[in-house]
Amino acid sequence: xxxxxxxxxxxxxxxxxxxxxxxxxxxxxxxxxxxxxxxxxxxxxxxxxxxxxxxxxxxxxxxxxxxxxxxxxxxxxxxxxxxxxxxxxxxxxxxxxxxxxxxxxxxxxxxxxxxxxxxxxxxxxxxxxxxxxxxxxxxxxxxxxxxxxxxxxxxxxxxxxxxxxxxxxxxxxxxxxxxxxxxxxxxxxxxxxxxxxxxxxxxxxxxxxxxxxxxxxxxxxxxxxxxxxxxxxxxxxxxxxxxxxxxxxxxxxxxxxxxxxxxxxxxxxxxxxxxxxxxxxxxxxxxxxxxxxxxxxxxxxxxxxxxxxxxxxxxxxxxxxxxxxxxxxxxxxxxxxxxxxxxxxxxxxxxxxxxxxxxxxxxxxxxxxxxxxxxxxxxxxxxxxxxxxxxxxxxxxxxxxxxxxxxxxxxxxxxxxxxxxxxxxxxxxxxxxxxxxxxxxxxxxxxxxxxxxxxxxxxxxxxxxxxxxxxxxxxxxxxxxxxxxxxxxxxxxxxxxxxxxxxxxxxxxxxxxxxxxxxxxxxxxxxxxxxxxxxxxxxxxxxxxxxxxxxxxxxxxxxxxxxxxxxxxxxxxxxxxxxxxxxxxxxxxxxxxxxxxxxx
Numbered sequence: 001x002x003x004x005x006x007x008x009x010x011x012x013x014x015x016x017x018x019x020x021x022x023x024x025x026x027x028x029x030x031x032x033x034x035x036x037x038x039x040x041x042x043x044x045x046x047x048x049x050x051x052x053x054x055x056x057x058x059x060x061x062x063x064x065x066x067x068x069x070x071x072x073x074x075x076x077x078x079x080x081x082x083x084x085x086x087x088x089x090x091x092x093x094x095x096x097x098x099x100x101x102x103x104x105x106x107x108x109x110x111x112x113x114x115x116x117x118x119x120x121x122x123x124x125x126x127x128x129x130x131x132x133x134x135x136x137x138x139x140x141x142x143x144x145x146x147x148x149x150x151x152x153x154x155x156x157x158x159x160x161x162x163x164x165x166x167x168x169x170x171x172x173x174x175x176x177x178x179x180x181x182x183x184x185x186x187x188x189x190x191x192x193x194x195x196x197x198x199x200x201x202x203x204x205x206x207x208x209x210x211x212x213x214x215x216x217x218x219x220x221x222x223x224x225x226x227x228x229x230x231x232x233x234x235x236x237x238x239x240x241x242x243x244x245x246x247x248x249x250x251x252x253x254x255x256x257x258x259x260x261x262x263x264x265x266x267x268x269x270x271x272x273x274x275x276x277x278x279x280x281x282x283x284x285x286x287x288x289x290x291x292x293x294x295x296x297x298x299x300x301x302x303x304x305x306x307x308x309x310x311x312x313x314x315x316x317x318x319x320x321x322x323x324x325x326x327x328x329x330x331x332x333x334x335x336x337x338x339x340x341x342x343x344x345x346x347x348x349x350x351x352x353x354x355x356x357x358x359x360x361x362x363x364x365x366x367x368x369x370x371x372x373x374x375x376x377x378x379x380x381x382x383x384x385x386x387x388x389x390x391x392x393x394x395x396x397x398x399x400x401x402x403x404x405x406x407x408x409x410x411x412x413x414x415x416x417x418x419x420x421x422x423x424x425x426x427x428x429x430x431x432x433x434x435x436x437x438x439x440x441x442x443x444x445x446x447x448x449x450x451x452x453x454x455x456x457x458x459x460x461x462x463x464x465x466x467x468x469x470x471x472x473x474x475x476x477x478x479x480x481x482x483x484x485x486x487x488x489x490x491x492x493x494x495x496x497x498x499x500x501x502x503x504x505x506x507x508x509x510x511x512x513x514x515x516x517x518x519x520x521x522x523x524x525x526x527x528x529x530x531x532x533x534x535x536x537x538x539x540x541x542x543x544x545x546x547x548x549x550x551x552x553x554x555x556x557x558x559x560x561x562x563x564x565x566x567x568x569x570x571x572x573x574x575x576x577x578x579x580x581x582x583x584x585x586x587x588x589x590x591x592x593x594x595x596x597x598x599x600x
Contacts, residue, residue: 001168002027002107004100004151009164011171018107021180024116025057026199028108035111035199055201060233061116069096070118073130073148092137098149099128099161122166123467125158126484159488159509160533166510170269172249179244186239203228206235252277252584253599258592260585271514272505272564273528277584278595280513282528282542284567288578289548292316292570294345294355295332304555304570306330308345309578314568315346316576319554324378327397329358331381333369337362340369340383361400365389373417376465380440382426384414390428392443404443408436418470420463423483429458433474437485450487451479462504464516469509471517473502478538480516480531489531491538497521503556505564515541518567520553526569526579548577 003009003016010016018027026032035056042054068084071077072095081089089095096102105113120127128148130136136145147158154161168174183189189198191207204210205228216222250262258277267276275281292304295318303319310325317323320334323345330345339362344351364383371384374395381393381400390406412430419426419440426438427449433456435449449472456475463470468483476498479490488509493499499519507514509531517529517538526549528542544567555570565581584592 001165002103003153004103007152009153009168011168011173014173017168017171017173017177020174020177021184021198023184023198023200024061024106024114031108031111032199039196039199039201053201053204055203056199057114057202059112059114060202060206060235061114062118063115063231063233065231066115066233067118069115070120071127072096073132073134074127075132078132078134089134089136092139092145095136095145096148097136097139097143097145100149100151121162122169123162125162128158128161163510163512163533166508167512170510172251175247175249177246179246182244186236187244188241190235190238202235203232205229206233208235208237251599253596256596256600258584258596263584267565268562270563270565271511272507272558272560273515273518273567273581274513275581275584276565278599279511280598281595282515283582283587284542284544284579285546285582286548286577287580288314290314290316290576292318292574292576294318295321295330295343296574297355301572302574303572304574304576307555307557307568307570307576309557309559309566309568310346313346314576314578316555316570316574317345322372322374324374324381324395325376327378329378331372331374333372333383336368338366338368338385339364340372359398364391364393364400364402371414371417373419375419375421377421380419380421382417382419382428384417384428386413388412388414388430390414390417390426390438392426392440406438406443406445408445409434415458416461418461418463420465420468422465423463423468425463425468425483427461427463427470427472429461429472429474431457433458435461435470435472435474437470437483447485449479449481449485451477451481452490453477459500460502462502462517464504464506466506466508469504469516471502471504473499473519478502478517478519478529480538487536489533489536489538491529491540493519497523497525500552501554501556503558505558507564513541515558518556518558520556520569520571522552524549524551524553524571526553526556526567544579547579549575551575 002018025035039054039056068077068081072081106115130146138144150161184200188194189200195201250265263277270276270279296302299318304316305319305321306323307316308323308325317330321330321332323330328346328348330343331340333340341360342358344356365385367385367387369383370386374381381395383391388409388411392404394401394403409430412432414430416429424440426440429435433453435458437446439446451472451474453474458474460473470481472479476493476495480488482488499521502519505515507516515528516531519527526544527540529538530541532539549571551571551573553571557568558564560566567579570576
């Protein structure tokens with residue numbers, strides 16, 4: 001982006017974006033002229049091969065100091081920034097305190113500043129907030145440096161700023177032009193004559209292979225060269241010596257008609273459970289129905305406890321079971337042995353029998369296990385007991401190794417668990433409604449998640465494996481919290497058709513109309529939920545109308561190959577169903593005409 005002054009952003013307006021074909025030093029022509037004059041002046045002074053080559057910029061676009069400049073409000077970067085400045089933060093006027101001012105400095109006002117932004121601008125709003133209450137001092141104009149001043153279009157909300165920045169990054173304009181920037185940083189315009197023509201050359205020691213440290217005999221020269229490389233940045237490895245291809249940005253509607261040939265290209269960028277090519281639409285139809293038979297022996301009912309779809313094979317395990325999808329196994333718990341057993345969940349080249357007992361693990365807790373969950377790859381298993389304890393196990397396919405015992409639910413039986421190896425986190429809920437977040441790497445308590453409900457049991461917890469958001473269903477209240485515990489949105493539902501379980505999708509936060517959660521209800525109803533970020537409320541965007549399930553829903557899972565376009569559901573009677581997002585080519589002409597009008 002280059003517009004940090006407007007009240008609102010129009011992502012279809014090319015003027016809000018920077019020129020991606022130019023490095024930061026060439027964005028403003030007045031400053032670009034000065035850099036070209038510097039290059040020509042340095043080139044005219046070269047007398048021999050041993051002289052360093054000329055350059056446009058004496059500073060780099062990415063250095064450790066720039067990273068600390070942006071992230072100084074977050075630990076451990078705060079301590080690193082203090083160490084860099086000799087134990088004190090830099091002069092307040094030089095600190096990162098205003099996004100618009102930083103853009104103006106880097107794009108035109110400051111000859112010593114050609115920095116790029118860092119990835120955190122597109123996913124981490126926390127770096128904009130002084131949550132640790134550091135004293136950064138006051139600027140010369142008397143402004144206290146605290147939280148970062150945001151552009152008007154961010155509406156004072158760091159989360160909104162990050163979402164808008166990410167939407168700009170994913171916009172058609174940037175998608176069509178980003179290859180030009182990649183050419184500068186990683187491609188054929190990084191070095192040589194093309195780099196000179198593009199005004200994209202830096203001090204020679206920042207380039208790979210330009211300095212042979214091993215051949216330097218002078219320790220002072222060697223130390224100074226290393227310090228220069230560390231402090232003034234490094235140009236990344238050149239990946240390509242030819243122009244990178246332009247990304248093909250497809251549109252579903254062409255000449256007032258649906259272009260069915262491009263729908264496959266649009267599918268990966270479509271939010272979960274939405275229609276590919278029409279991401280503002282939600283329509284799912286049942287494509288498969290079956291009855292759960294795995295792990296239901298000796299159950300008092302036929303309820304489905306977990307469900308998955310592997311190569312077209314629908315597998316549902318019993319109420320006291322959880323599936324390990326990748327190993328094609330399931331865990332059964334709840335017995336008087338205070339342990340669990342591992343069984344085959346489906347046929348495979350290794351296992352020719354379903355429900356085959358593979359191993360028994362007794363005495364894992366001091367009381368019966370009533371909840372369990374495995375990681376997606378099956379390498380971690382977390383168990384919860386009726387006595388409120390949690391235990392974390394490492395599973396190698398045969399043996400369970402205890403890694404930690406976690407306590408914090410104050411005697412309340414554990415009701416639900418989820419695990420994410422992507423974010424290294426465990427989420428647990430108990431019968432008294434407490435929801436807790438634990439660190440899978442350090443095996444420690446992180447925080448409790450607030451949901452505004454007292455006394456009701458936690459029915460479901462689920463982790464979004466794209467952004468770390470946590471879905472909680474406590475009583476009739478559905479809540480989305482971010483990985484740092486802040487409530488993103490919530491919605492309390494009616495008790496007449498109360499929710500019975502919930503599941504998260506992997507919808508990223510910048511997809512405004514994407515489905516973030518799915519709930520199942522007492523009468524078999526299934527609802528899709530999206531977030532209204534302006535009101536911090538969840539809104540029910542769709543109810544599955546064609547639904548063969550009529551008993552209380554007990555298991556849900558969003559899945560798919562390229563994207564999550566498939567919803568799996570199981571109920572208390574043991575029935576299971578697969579719902580698939582409807583493709584445009586299977587819609588009626590009236591529906592297609594409506595979509596064409598909406599997209600044009």
